[in-house]
Amino acid sequence: MIKNILNNKKYLFLIILCLSLTSIYLLYRIQTKTINETESTEMQNIPIQTIPTVHHEIDLNVQIPIFMYHYIEIVKDKNDTIRQTLAISPSIFELQIQTLLKNGYTFIMAKDIGKALNGTLKLPQKPFLLTFDDGHWDLDTDVLPILKKYNIKATAYIISGFIGRSDFLSQKQLDDVVKSGLIEIGVHTVHHVSLKGKLQPIVQMEVAQSKKTLEDLTHIPIVSFAYPNGSFDDLTLSEVNQAGFQTAVSTIPGITVTQNNKFFLYRVRPGNRTGEALITYLKNIKDKKTN
Numbered sequence: 001m002i003k004n005i006l007n008n009k010k011y012l013f014l015i016i017l018c019l020s021l022t023s024i025y026l027l028y029r030i031q032t033k034t035i036n037e038t039e040s041t042e043m044q045n046i047p048i049q050t051i052p053t054v055h056h057e058i059d060l061n062v063q064i065p066i067f068m069y070h071y072i073e074i075v076k077d078k079n080d081t082i083r084q085t086l087a088i089s090p091s092i093f094e095l096q097i098q099t100l101l102k103n104g105y106t107f108i109m110a111k112d113i114g115k116a117l118n119g120t121l122k123l124p125q126k127p128f129l130l131t132f133d134d135g136h137w138d139l140d141t142d143v144l145p146i147l148k149k150y151n152i153k154a155t156a157y158i159i160s161g162f163i164g165r166s167d168f169l170s171q172k173q174l175d176d177v178v179k180s181g182l183i184e185i186g187v188h189t190v191h192h193v194s195l196k197g198k199l200q201p202i203v204q205m206e207v208a209q210s211k212k213t214l215e216d217l218t219h220i221p222i223v224s225f226a227y228p229n230g231s232f233d234d235l236t237l238s239e240v241n242q243a244g245f246q247t248a249v250s251t252i253p254g255i256t257v258t259q260n261n262k263f264f265l266y267r268v269r270p271g272n273r274t275g276e277a278l279i280t281y282l283k284n285i286k287d288k289k290t291n
């Protein structure tokens with residue numbers, strides 16, 4: 001009978017076809033199993049810290065006025081013209097705060113913008129950021145009392161290498177500011193160096209070392225950066241990103257915050273405007289075209 005079947009070409013063809021299909025099926029099963037096991041093994045072998053954090057980058061496009069201040073004080077030396085230009089008296093500063101509160105603004109910190117950009121915080125209706133550059137002593141003696149009076153937040157960008165120098169915050173004053181919980185400490189490099197055009201090791205040191213020093217001093221993660229003199233280039237942006245900052249402020253005038261400009265957020269100077277003049281000024285801020 002077998003001989004008959006083998007002699008019949010039709011049967012032979014069917015047998016070969018069945019054997020081929022069975023082989024293909026078995027091969028498919030083996031291969032699929034191997035792929036699955038390989039994947040699960042690789043996942044188990046990845047150290048937990050190398051699994052990238054899932055950031056939900058939000059398609060944010062929001063208007064956040066960011067005011068840039070340097071000195072809030074009454075300048076005693078009338079011949080110090082640079083300081084006269086950069087300083088705002090505490091009473092004018094307080095009037096500005098009153099104006100902004102009356103107009104429904106809510107004060108946030110720079111790190112809140114970082115959180116909003118990665119989807120972990122919802123910003124208030126009319127967010128507003130007050131920033132103070134350099135870390136002068138008046139941050140503790142003049143700014144902090146006014147922020148405390150109105151219970152409002154701000155961000156100060158500190159030059160890490162200048163702490164304790166005359167004209168700058170002492171370590172004790174810095175502790176005072178940190179303890180208040182109202183002022184976020186950001187970084188403004190180690191030596192207040194204009195970073196545009198500098199060699200990579202210099203940029204990296206100024207950006208990363210200042211972060212580390214301030215983290216060691218404050219025991220708080222530092223995530224916000226400000227460019228000295230608003231000076232940066234592509235290398236600077238990359239180093240700021242790599243060092244782990246979430247945002248950086250520039251001196252480019254404007255008001256809009258998006259994912260695209262998170263490392264060169266726009267800022268404006270309020271001058272001595274208060275009341276209606278300040279509100280009109282805010283309404284007329286336009287983003288400077290950067291490219």
Ligand SMILES: [Zn+2]
Pocket residue numbers: 133134188192227228229
């Ligand atoms: Zn500065």
